[in-house]
Amino acid sequence: MLESIVSYGLAVGAVYALIGITYNVMFTASRAFSFTAGMLGMMGGVLGALFIGQLGLPALVGFAAVLVCGAVMGVITEIVAVRPVLKSIEQHLYVLSTLAFALLIAQFTAIEWGTDARPFPRLIPIGEGVFDQKFWLPMLACAATVIGLELLYRRTLIGRAFLAIAEDSYAARALGLPEQKLRMASFALAGMIGALAGFAGGEMLLAFFGNQSILNFYGFVPVALGGMGNNRGALVGGLLLGLFQQAANFLVGGIFAAVAVFTVFIIVLLLRPEGFASASGARRV
Amino acid sequence: MATASEIVSGHLPVRRGLMARLEGRVSFLLLAIAAACLPLLDDSYMGVIATRACIYWILISGLNLVVGYAGQIAIGWVALLTLGAYTTAVLTAGAVMPEISPYLALLASGAIGAVFGVVVGLPALRLRTFYFAMTTLGFATIVTQIALAWKDVTGGGIGVAGPVLPWPFAPGWGFYYFCLALAALCTWMTANIAASRFGRSLVAIRDAEVAAEASGVAKPALLVTVFVFSGALAGVAGGLFSSLQSYITPDAFTFDLSVLFFIAILIGGRGSILGPLLGTILLTVLPEIAAPLVAWSTFLYAALLLLIVLLIPGGIAEMLDYRNRRPLEQHREIVPRPELLPRLLDGARPEGTLGLSGIALAFGGVRAIDGLDLDIRTGEVHGLIGPNGSGKTTTLNVISGYYRPTAGRAQLNGTALPFGAPHLRAGFRIARTFQTPRLIGGASVLENVMIGGTIDGHGTFAESLFLLPRHRRDEAQLKQRALQALAAVGLESLAAVRADRLQHSELRFMEVARALMLRPAFLMLDEPAAGLSAEEIKRLGAFIKAISRAGTGVLLVEHHADLIFDICDRVTVLNLGKMLAAGTPAEIRSHREVVSAYLGA
Numbered sequence: 001m002l003e004s005i006v007s008y009g010l011a012v013g014a015v016y017a018l019i020g021i022t023y024n025v026m027f028t029a030s031r032a033f034s035f036t037a038g039m040l041g042m043m044g045g046v047l048g049a050l051f052i053g054q055l056g057l058p059a060l061v062g063f064a065a066v067l068v069c070g071a072v073m074g075v076i077t078e079i080v081a082v083r084p085v086l087k088s089i090e091q092h093l094y095v096l097s098t099l100a101f102a103l104l105i106a107q108f109t110a111i112e113w114g115t116d117a118r119p120f121p122r123l124i125p126i127g128e129g130v131f132d133q134k135f136w137l138p139m140l141a142c143a144a145t146v147i148g149l150e151l152l153y154r155r156t157l158i159g160r161a162f163l164a165i166a167e168d169s170y171a172a173r174a175l176g177l178p179e180q181k182l183r184m185a186s187f188a189l190a191g192m193i194g195a196l197a198g199f200a201g202g203e204m205l206l207a208f209f210g211n212q213s214i215l216n217f218y219g220f221v222p223v224a225l226g227g228m229g230n231n232r233g234a235l236v237g238g239l240l241l242g243l244f245q246q247a248a249n250f251l252v253g254g255i256f257a258a259v260a261v262f263t264v265f266i267i268v269l270l271l272r273p274e275g276f277a278s279a280s281g282a283r284r285v
Numbered sequence: 286m287a288t289a290s291e292i293v294s295g296h297l298p299v300r301r302g303l304m305a306r307l308e309g310r311v312s313f314l315l316l317a318i319a320a321a322c323l324p325l326l327d328d329s330y331m332g333v334i335a336t337r338a339c340i341y342w343i344l345i346s347g348l349n350l351v352v353g354y355a356g357q358i359a360i361g362w363v364a365l366l367t368l369g370a371y372t373t374a375v376l377t378a379g380a381v382m383p384e385i386s387p388y389l390a391l392l393a394s395g396a397i398g399a400v401f402g403v404v405v406g407l408p409a410l411r412l413r414t415f416y417f418a419m420t421t422l423g424f425a426t427i428v429t430q431i432a433l434a435w436k437d438v439t440g441g442g443i444g445v446a447g448p449v450l451p452w453p454f455a456p457g458w459g460f461y462y463f464c465l466a467l468a469a470l471c472t473w474m475t476a477n478i479a480a481s482r483f484g485r486s487l488v489a490i491r492d493a494e495v496a497a498e499a500s501g502v503a504k505p506a507l508l509v510t511v512f513v514f515s516g517a518l519a520g521v522a523g524g525l526f527s528s529l530q531s532y533i534t535p536d537a538f539t540f541d542l543s544v545l546f547f548i549a550i551l552i553g554g555r556g557s558i559l560g561p562l563l564g565t566i567l568l569t570v571l572p573e574i575a576a577p578l579v580a581w582s583t584f585l586y587a588a589l590l591l592l593i594v595l596l597i598p599g600g601i602a603e604m605l606d607y608r609n610r611r612p613l614e615q616h617r618e619i620v621p622r623p624e625l626l627p628r629l630l631d632g633a634r635p636e637g638t639l640g641l642s643g644i645a646l647a648f649g650g651v652r653a654i655d656g657l658d659l660d661i662r663t664g665e666v667h668g669l670i671g672p673n674g675s676g677k678t679t680t681l682n683v684i685s686g687y688y689r690p691t692a693g694r695a696q697l698n699g700t701a702l703p704f705g706a707p708h709l710r711a712g713f714r715i716a717r718t719f720q721t722p723r724l725i726g727g728a729s730v731l732e733n734v735m736i737g738g739t740i741d742g743h744g745t746f747a748e749s750l751f752l753l754p755r756h757r758r759d760e761a762q763l764k765q766r767a768l769q770a771l772a773a774v775g776l777e778s779l780a781a782v783r784a785d786r787l788q789h790s791e792l793r794f795m796e797v798a799r800a801l802m803l804r805p806a807f808l809m810l811d812e813p814a815a816g817l818s819a820e821e822i823k824r825l826g827a828f829i830k831a832i833s834r835a836g837t838g839v840l841l842v843e844h845h846a847d848l849i850f851d852i853c854d855r856v857t858v859l860n861l862g863k864m865l866a867a868g869t870p871a872e873i874r875s876h877r878e879v880v881s882a883y884l885g886a
Contacts, residue, residue, distance in 0.1 A: 216422060
């Protein structure tokens with residue numbers, strides 16, 4: 001039982017962490033959290049099942065197509081739901097516009113794809129039991145994403161430009177950085193990461209439109225734990241969440257697991273709104 | 286033009302109040318009559334839809350205070366409907382415990398809703414916007430998960446039967462009238478709250494939280510009260526919903542419903558009761574009329590939400606608000622009437638000294654204030670000047686409780702003032718204005734000023750709900766005082782105008798009027814002359830002087846040296862967070878270091 005808790009927990013946790021990173025990447029680019037993260041994850045699973053399972057595309061081609069679709073959805077999010085409201089004084093508007101956009105896509109999926117969970121094809125027949133593909137694929141995707149982002153942000157010029165925008169978009173613009181293009185690039189990147197999360201976790205979570213609200217919430221818990229914009233925090237938070245949830249599921253049942261996660265989430269938000277890994281500091285007056 | 290005696294007695298003819306209220310009443314009455322006559326159509330399907338609209342409105346009217354007034358993005362409110370529905374259904378089914386009367390079960394649903402309203406609302410006390418939205422969403426997600434998983438009680442995916450109310454409220458038109466009566470009651474109660482100091486405080490929290498705190502609005506207590514009320518209404522609505530549905534499963538409470546509730550409020554417009562009511566009717570009826578669209582209804586709601594956010598953030602209410610689109614008179618000039626001040630500021634308040642001793646505060650490595658002593662006395666104007674970054678505004682923020690200094694104390698006549706709790710300052714009769722005016726943009730100028738007297742109200746939230754006498758007294762008094770304050774600063778002709786239509790100088794005077802509502806013992810003005818014309822500065826100077834002579838101690842942070850030297854009794858000069866000099870204006874003007882460091886030779 002321990003092995004299945006650990007393998008399933010880490011795998012689900014990796015998906016949560018990836019969704020958390022999706023939130024973070026969009027946040028660092030725009031200072032706005034976007035409700036599209038869970039939708040992207042859901043679409044990764046649905047599109048993967050559509051391209052590979054139904055249309056019969058080769059796995060690699062299907063995978064690439066899913067990533068491209070994720071990137072496109074990311075860019076559309078930026079153009080439709082984020083850019084028009086960023087300038088507005090009413091800071092809450094982005095919450096509503098991104099939520100509305102995510103719902104639009106999710107409802108479209110519900111109507112066209114159906115509201116039942118459908119299977120996700122098995123891609124690489126390697127490993128069985130606790131070493132099954134459905135467990136190691138999300139972990140691999142998560143590790144690759146975290147390492148890739150670290151390299152991007154620390155080693156490349158464009159990555160540093162992302163960080164500059166995140167730190168002080170006004171100053172970055174004054175330096176001549178093309179803020180808008182960088183923001184679009186960030187949203188494209190976030191779209192790919194979100195879609196990757198759903199694709200890698202597809203065999204486990206299935207191609208199901210209801211995943212959007214579940215991923216939206218459970219993917220945000222790592223962000224709350226690890227601090228907004230902090231990818232390492234999201235990684236640790238996501239894996240811990242996955243392990244905790246599975247352990248509670250197996251040992252005391254799903255009701256307790258859900259209540260416990262929600263309680264911890266609220267307590268963390270109330271006691272340390274900036275997360276455990278980040279420094280606080282908002283000035284109001 | 287109002288006569289002087291009208292102004293002094295506060296009986297200023299404010300056209301908007303009466304007309305707006307009358308117009309509002311007429312539309313509500315028409316709606317009520319139409320709803321009451323509905324059974325004449327003898328269409329039972331229509332009856333079901335109308336009952337559903339009533340039940341939704343019972344929930345939405347409460348949610349409207351949270352979303353439309355307090356500006357909290359509560360998107361997962363369907364969870365409270367779910368809880369209320371299951372509570373009533375389970376209690377009346379008698380499977381888990383002996384069955385109870387449906388009316389008692391409805392009350393129990395209300396209680397459960399109230400409790401969980403607070404639970405979901407708690408994070409809103411510290412966090413805004415996205416976090417709160419996410420918490421309510423998370424709550425909705427886990428409530429559905431639990432409803433599915435807790436099979437012994439909820440029946441899992443199979444569900445549980447809802448109660449049937451006995452005669453005279455049996456299913457059909459009887460039940461409809463029951464729901465309609467409750468919906469009307471909710472409309473009345475929420476409208477009462479909206480027009481009370483609680484409603485104004487909610488809008489203040491939404492539009493200008495910092496100013497609300499400075500006026501003594503205790504955000505946590507107020508929000509918890511509103512969450513209790515709103516949660517209770519949602520719970521009762523849930524109970525009624527279970528009866529209307531006659532059988533409930535977790536599928537009945539999809540996230541779509543939450544979106545519907547939310548959009549009804551946004552379509553209607555924030556800070557309005559009638560708007561969201563129309564929105565609710567529209568959204569409930571629309572999919573029924575356009576039957577082929579039912580499958581696409583949530584998709585259309587989402588599209589509608591996106592369009593509203595991008596195109597008309599103000600909703601129906603703002604489109605109907607033609608009064609505030611009429612052009613204002615051009616070239617307006619503000620003429621304060623200092624002679625009205627003694628009467629306005631008349632009343633018991635502390636006299637003495639507000640003292641800072643050894644205050645030190647650093648932001649990171651920057652020492653903003655470095656061991657400052659300062660005494661402000663009632664009846665005096667105390668100037669605080671210094672170059673940019675010398676710590677003037679920071680000092681002000683320490684006194685008004687926003688910053689917690691690392692060392693030092695603040696005392697009022699020997700009583701220590703607590704730091705980090707700005708909303709407690711109003712109780713000490715310490716008021717302030719801000720460097721950038723903090724206006725409650727969605728409220729009228731009069732309402733903006735009335736906020737300043739919030740802590741002088743005595744009635745409770747419950748008394749306001751039912752328009753009890755103490756509430757009426759509070760309102761009459763606040764309104765009269767606010768009109769006096771507006772007359773004193775010379776803005777009475779703009780009382781009914783939305784505050785965000787005022788020009789900059791008028792906003793400054795409006796903030797002063799708001800601060801005067803507190804009858805402050807100490808008033809701190811942060812660059813009140815910035816952006817004013819030379820003539821206006823002169824009038825402002827005379828006005829500030831008159832405020833101090835009426836017994837208030839004024840701390841004036843200002844860059845206009847002339848104004849400072851004209852009206853101050855004492856002046857303190859700051860440089861790099863330390864006191865450079867202190868004394869009478871004459872002493873400061875001849876102080877060598879001050880002249881070289883700041884004033885220029």
